[in-house]
Amino acid sequence: MDDFLAARSQMALSLGFHIIYACIGMVMPFFMAVAHYRWLKTGDAAYKNVAKAWSKGVAIFFATGAVSGTILSFELGLLWPKFMEHAGPIFGMPFSLEGTAFFIEAIALGFFLYGWDKFNPYFHWFTGVVVGISGLASGILVVAANSWMNSPAGFDYVNGQYTNIHPMKAMFNNAWFPEALHMTLAAFASTGFAVAGVHALMIVRKRNIHFHTQAFKIAAGFAAVAALLQPLAGDIAAKSVAKRQPAKLAAMEAYFHTQPYSPLVIGGIPDEKLKKVNYGLEIPGLLSFLVYDNFHEQVMGLDQIPEKDQPPVAVTHYAFQIMVGLGMFMMLIGVLYLVAVWFKKHWLESNWLMKLFIAAIPAGFIALEAGWVVTEVGRQPWIIQGVMRTKDAVTPMPGIAYSFYLFTAIYISLSVVVIFLLYRQIRMVPQLYDKKPEQLTLSHN
Template identity: 45%
Template structure:
């Protein structure tokens, strides 16, 4: 591989690793506070125990996220010095605010972890709320940077660099509200589905453990609500992409020719040489309806743009299909679950539903990673769309294979360590051999 590809691969690996921990850092505090609130309201020790477990999990993931986030900060400057050197002043404000949010989250997480018996209940609960708010703010500000990279604004390009810089305009580039909402929802959705999947797995093996049923009752509402909201926000985001980044939309949908009444393609693998999408199922006029709310609207195809400005079409299309497919599956499961909740006046606990939630547990993370790939691959070959190409921003320093493989090993080590630590947290809630057929928690209730 060339040094450019190694630089892109290293940045991609770092982001793919970090995004999982960043998402958990946003969502777990919400689940932690909900558990704490239910415990204080009902006096149920299981909910208090759950909030403590979630707090420990948040601390573990926060620590690893801090490491990977710090690495990303250095990589932006070291791997892409031209971009940061020229446009750092334009988009530096959200980076600074993200740092403030990060430190605020760290401070209040410390209070929540170590102040349970040392501060008043109100202060303790408020510190948990602040952890959740700060985590969401951190993700919000970082996403604003990505929005700017996809739709740059707030400056005038020139041969000598950006002129007439307006930091607030750059910070809130067009489409910021759709992209930030989409990202925040994906964080809550991925974490809630993962948590539901873990507890569903335990309940399949130990159906009577009350602790895990209660944990499921905390995760399922957030999972269901976000799974149903996400398609709505995703549709608004896609409509913005259709107008502001038509070449990305064409790659997402495998649309090679400009046409009115463009079909919506399900599946398939685009062939850039033939301009066809074999194995796809076409829904007549579906793309025109979804993108412009008009069955006869014109959709620009890839052939309307210079070939050297095409993103990697097949990769973008497949990643988009994965994101939409997994998102649709989660929304369907959420509808079934809420229907059960409405009819039975209780959250589902049968084996079939537990299997459904177990199998769906990883889908939130898969959808989130696929969505990130759509965003990043879909912007190529630009690091700053329409202004600076990725190849022009990369560092001239050679031998980038060495840091790539080094960080790959480091991330593998961190990943394995985190999994082992989280497994220990879950194992501590399992019934012991001498606790009876339903487990200690179940008998206690």
């Protein structure tokens, strides 16, 4: 493995693990706060127990997210020094603000974890809300930095020099809102389906029914709403990509030849040598409609982009298809769940609905990883779109392959520890939580 490939692989590995930890850490505090609020309003101690159980999960993922995020910060400087030398002064602001949000989140989490029966109940609940808001802000600020790489702004690039730097314009670049919206909904959908699926599994196994039912309802509600909103966010993001990164869009769709009534390809195996897609289903005009809101305007294909500026088509296309396919699967489950809540309440007691949520446990995270593959691989060969190539930003330091092997072992070990802690947490749910609802009701004094 050469050093360039090793550096890219190490960043991919680090981001692949961190994005899971970060998304769970962003979203779980909101679940926790909702459960806590319902306990305050209803007095049902099951909600308090859910909030307490989830807060332990939040603490686990806060710690692992902090560790993996710190590693990423060092990797940016060590593996991509040329990138940081030029880009750091421009998009450093969102990283600085992210650090502030992180400290607020850490303080608020400490208050929440150790504030039970010590603070005013509503102030204690508010600290949990602050954990969620600050965590979400951290994620959005990091996405702002990534969106700048896809849509660089806030500077003039003249004779190889970066001048007239405007950090605010760089942070709120034209790709920021579409990416932040899409990423936020993806975090809620993926985490919501995973958490709801775990509680659905416990319900099917008839363990601590009341506790897991209340937890399931909260997580499933967030998941269903996020899954239904995600296609709208995806449409906004895709239109942004079509405008600012036409090569990425063409690779996502494996769209080799520019033509009117541009077809949308569903599935298929791209043949990059023969410039065609085998076994795919083409729907004429649909790509034109999705990009330009009409069926006849032609979308730029790969044939209008120099080969040296084209991303890997097959990887980008497969990842995009996986993301969309799993997104549609989760949206279907979301529709069924909302129909059950509003019109078919007896479905909520059926095993088939619970088993759908169980099947969806990994779906959101696989879609999340696939989406980041689209974002990062689809931007290649650029590390800063149209400005700096990835190969020009890598460190000249030799021996990166050994670092990649070492960090692979670290991340796998960290994940094993996280899985063990979560498994133990689920197994340790006290049987007390399975008492009848009337036994779990607390009076407000």
